[in-house]
Amino acid sequence: MTTPEPMRRDELLEMASLDALGMLEADEAAFFSRSFLEAPRMVQDEIRALQASIASDLQLVSDEEPPAFLRNKVIGAVLEEIDQASHGLAPIATIGALRNVRVTNSQTDHSFESTNPLNVEQHLQVERRAIRSRSMNRTLMAWRAATVGLAASLLATFMWVSVIANEALKVTQLAQSTETRNELGTYLGTTWTQFVSATCKVRTLNPSTTGGNVSASIWINEKSGESFLVAHELQSNSDYTVRLKASNGTVITLGKVTGSGKVTGAKFAMADVTKLQFETIELIDNNGKIILATI
Numbered sequence: 001m002t003t004p005e006p007m008r009r010d011e012l013l014e015m016a017s018l019d020a021l022g023m024l025e026a027d028e029a030a031f032f033s034r035s036f037l038e039a040p041r042m043v044q045d046e047i048r049a050l051q052a053s054i055a056s057d058l059q060l061v062s063d064e065e066p067p068a069f070l071r072n073k074v075i076g077a078v079l080e081e082i083d084q085a086s087h088g089l090a091p092i093a094t095i096g097a098l099r100n101v102r103v104t105n106s107q108t109d110h111s112f113e114s115t116n117p118l119n120v121e122q123h124l125q126v127e128r129r130a131i132r133s134r135s136m137n138r139t140l141m142a143w144r145a146a147t148v149g150l151a152a153s154l155l156a157t158f159m160w161v162s163v164i165a166n167e168a169l170k171v172t173q174l175a176q177s178t179e180t181r182n183e184l185g186t187y188l189g190t191t192w193t194q195f196v197s198a199t200c201k202v203r204t205l206n207p208s209t210t211g212g213n214v215s216a217s218i219w220i221n222e223k224s225g226e227s228f229l230v231a232h233e234l235q236s237n238s239d240y241t242v243r244l245k246a247s248n249g250t251v252i253t254l255g256k257v258t259g260s261g262k263v264t265g266a267k268f269a270m271a272d273v274t275k276l277q278f279e280t281i282e283l284i285d286n287n288g289k290i291i292l293a294t295i
Contacts, residue, residue: 007035020051188265195228205292216292225270234259245280
């Protein structure tokens, strides 16, 4: 099969007007395009000028207003073509209720003629809702990410502040404990100073009745089992008994102490360290009344 010779100048000019009006068949249009490309530059410029004058001639344009449904018909045809082209590109699985609704609506639309204006409008509404939903989902995802990041930073800040507060509390307690020990040394003497030089556990004794100024603490040497009572505001020259009351009802007397006003101290001999740490310790007066007790 031989390829026909390209058109001459006069033939190109004759076919140019038909090409500008879209009146050429597919094979004629292809032959015209090939001949146009092979024509000299001056001939191409002449053909372009001729076609431009034809395209700009308003007398060739009809005054007839196209029907309103034609726009929807064209859009429907385009949408149908897009759906058919993208049908093979659909994902294997879809996620979310909105996606399912879109698929259902799309399938429903295909069950009717695409040229129906109502179906086209419904399809457009579905697409608009999908676009708005995607935009909203992206916004929500951004806000969720920001919220998670803010919560994580707040949690880290809270933990850091908590650690700093605990360390500051420990330093304060250590300073107060050192100051208290030094101050008590002026009242209790070297016996107290030597006793607290070892590691001790402290238990607090609270008043059994409200409104009293009496308080006490007992320092326990976990290694030796010895203990040291430090009491405040006990009545001077009054005798008191310190006893250990076990959970099974057994009562063990640790020792006796005589009140000396502002600060009273007494060292007691070895006892069961476990009971000293966990059982109830009481301070009673001569009448057997419980003045102080651990909680």
